[in-house]
Amino acid sequence: MVALGRALKEVENQTPLGYEIIKHTVTKKGNAHVVGVTGPPGVGKSTLTGKLCRFWADMGLSVGVICVDPTSPFKGGALLGDRIRMQELAKLPNVFIKSLATRGNVGGIAASTGDIVQVMDAFGKDIIIVETVGVGQVEFDVMDVADTVVLVTVPGLGDTIQTLKAGIMEVAAVYVVNQADRPGADESVSDLQMMIEESAASTWKPSVLKTVAIDNDGTEQLLDEVERHKEYLKETCLWVGNRRERNIKQLFKVIQNSFKQQLNEYIETNGELQKLVSQVGEGKLDPHSAAEDIIANLIRKTPLGGN
Amino acid sequence: MSRPIKVVMAKLGLDIHWRGAVAVSRMLRDEGMEVVYLGNQFPEQIVNAAVQEGADVVGLSTLGGNHNSLGPKVVELLRKKGLEDILVLMGGVIPPEDIPALKEKGIAAVFGPESKIVDIASFIRGKVS
Ligand code: B12
Ligand SMILES: Nc1nc2c(ncn2[C@@H]2O[C@H](COP(=O)(O)OP(=O)(O)OP(=O)(O)O)[C@@H](O)[C@H]2O)c(=O)[nH]1
Ligand SMILES: [Mg+2]
Numbered sequence: 001m002v003a004l005g006r007a008l009k010e011v012e013n014q015t016p017l018g019y020e021i022i023k024h025t026v027t028k029k030g031n032a033h034v035v036g037v038t039g040p041p042g043v044g045k046s047t048l049t050g051k052l053c054r055f056w057a058d059m060g061l062s063v064g065v066i067c068v069d070p071t072s073p074f075k076g077g078a079l080l081g082d083r084i085r086m087q088e089l090a091k092l093p094n095v096f097i098k099s100l101a102t103r104g105n106v107g108g109i110a111a112s113t114g115d116i117v118q119v120m121d122a123f124g125k126d127i128i129i130v131e132t133v134g135v136g137q138v139e140f141d142v143m144d145v146a147d148t149v150v151l152v153t154v155p156g157l158g159d160t161i162q163t164l165k166a167g168i169m170e171v172a173a174v175y176v177v178n179q180a181d182r183p184g185a186d187e188s189v190s191d192l193q194m195m196i197e198e199s200a201a202s203t204w205k206p207s208v209l210k211t212v213a214i215d216n217d218g219t220e221q222l223l224d225e226v227e228r229h230k231e232y233l234k235e236t237c238l239w240v241g242n243r244r245e246r247n248i249k250q251l252f253k254v255i256q257n258s259f260k261q262q263l264n265e266y267i268e269t270n271g272e273l274q275k276l277v278s279q280v281g282e283g284k285l286d287p288h289s290a291a292e293d294i295i296a297n298l299i300r301k302t303p304l305g306g307n
Numbered sequence: 308m309s310r311p312i313k314v315v316m317a318k319l320g321l322d323i324h325w326r327g328a329v330a331v332s333r334m335l336r337d338e339g340m341e342v343v344y345l346g347n348q349f350p351e352q353i354v355n356a357a358v359q360e361g362a363d364v365v366g367l368s369t370l371g372g373n374h375n376s377l378g379p380k381v382v383e384l385l386r387k388k389g390l391e392d393i394l395v396l397m398g399g400v401i402p403p404e405d406i407p408a409l410k411e412k413g414i415a416a417v418f419g420p421e422s423k424i425v426d427i428a429s430f431i432r433g434k435v436s
Contacts, residue, residue, distance in 0.1 A: 011360025077336035
């Protein structure tokens with residue numbers, strides 16, 4: 001556990017050693033079932049994650065949990081409070097929980113999430129659960145790290161679901177109406193079911209389940225459904241195909257992030273380009289022409305392998 | 308340090324008082340730190356969490372009188388795992404006469420009632436680099 005803890009600390013902080021760890025674990029990943037748990041703030045994601053985790057841990061599986069909470073935009077700090085809903089897991093030796101702050105990343109997870117998943121996977125976790133921050137309409141990056149996404153909502157969020165609609169139909173493998181002890185659960189279930197039927201594109205038919213996470217009600221059915229989705233992925237070869245796609249997507253994400261960073265540094269330290277920047281600042285030059293000039297100056301193709 | 312400092316904060320043992328732990332957690336967040344709040348936990352679980360989270364600092368809040376029995380245990384378990392570089396702080400209601408012994412056993416500092424967050428934060432920044 002200490003070794004994994006240390007490795008993840010390096011990866012989380014994107015240190016040079018962290019990159020080495022990522023390089024050396026890339027061929028060792030691919031075994032763990034990665035389950036994403038997402039949904040609006042406060043619906044019970046952490047509580048549900050804790051219950052699922054408990055089942056798997058009791059079966060003797062080795063479980064990793066990654067909980068993401070937002071970084072405060074003002075001071076850069078974060079209060080990571082998901083563990084408080086998973087206190088019963090603290091004594092289990094086969095559960096490893098890592099809390100991550102978004103550190104400015106939009107999309108519902110931290111930028112390092114994919115790498116953290118990889119390292120946990122390489123260290124032999126059978127199942128890795130990723131709990132996102134409370135999401136609104138557009139934060140579905142969890143798709144890019146998880147095999148099976150569980151979307152959690154609560155009764156009375158009909159309007160929220162409507163606004164989510166555009167995104168969620170492609171995202172989730174299982175829908176959960178948690179806090180079903182509150183009124184309106186059945187309506188929420190049928191609303192969701194209707195939406196799923198409208199968008200019957202895939203061969204996988206997501207189910208809509210009711211749970212009361214605090215009472216561990218309906219959670220076993222959720223577990224079964226998540227397992228069933230894993231079987232489906234394996235039978236249809238999507239298990240491998242989706243991972244391939246995710247790996248490539250990750251490459252482009254890394255390129256973009258790294259490019260953005262290098263680009264900003266380059267422009268900031270290049271006197272010529274700074275002149276263009278200040279002309280735009282003073283309103284003497286329009287941003288489109290300046291951008292065109294700057295990009296033309298930047299793109300000088302170098303052969304692969306050299307830089 | 309360019310990355311945020313990571314703090315694991317717990318209420319020690321069964322101590323019921325939560326105001327101080329929560330207030331300090333919030334204030335450290337506002338100081339730019341990442342605070343993992345555990346709620347009530349015993350030393351073994353606190354140390355496991357610190358390992359998993361990659362903590363730089365472990366904060367223990369206690370107002371219930373268990374500081375002598377449980378506080379040094381956290382330091383001891385961290386040392387057993389080779390993690391003596393993690394800073395262990397205590398806060399809450401702790402009689403002044405108990406503080407020297409706690410420090411001797413590896414508690415880096417003790418912050419009592421009315422402690423100012425600037426002092427806590429600058430102490431942490433001074434030690435973690
Ligand atoms: C409110 C209170 C309660 C409430 C708690 C509810 C809650 N919201 O937390 C209730 C009524 C439940 C309660 C219960 C008890 N209480 Co009481 N309680 C208090 C009281 C009046 C205030 C505590 C408080 O909230 N302070 C406000 C916060 C913000 O201050 P703080 O916690 O001290 O935190 C500051 C610092 O200490 C420090 N800090 C705190 N934690 C940490 C952690 C780190 C890492 C750092 C760096 C700093 C830090 O920073 C904070 C900001 O400056 C104190 C009296 C007092 N003057 O402290 C007694 C007091 C703490 N309680 C006491 C006792 C004895 C009890 C009981 C045992 C009583 C009983 N016999 O049932 C029970 C505890 C049961 C249990 N299992 O723990 C005693 C403790 C005596 C001791 N330790 O020697 C006190 C001191 C009262 C007294 N003078 O006798 N209590
Ligand atoms: N009534 C009821 N309350 C629940 C249920 N599940 C969780 N809760 C409560 O809902 C609150 C939020 O639960 P969390 O598990 O922290 O929710 P979350 O979605 O992880 O929250 P964020 O991570 O902050 O977005 C807590 O007070 C839980 O105890 C449920 O089934 N019924
Ligand atoms: Mg949560």
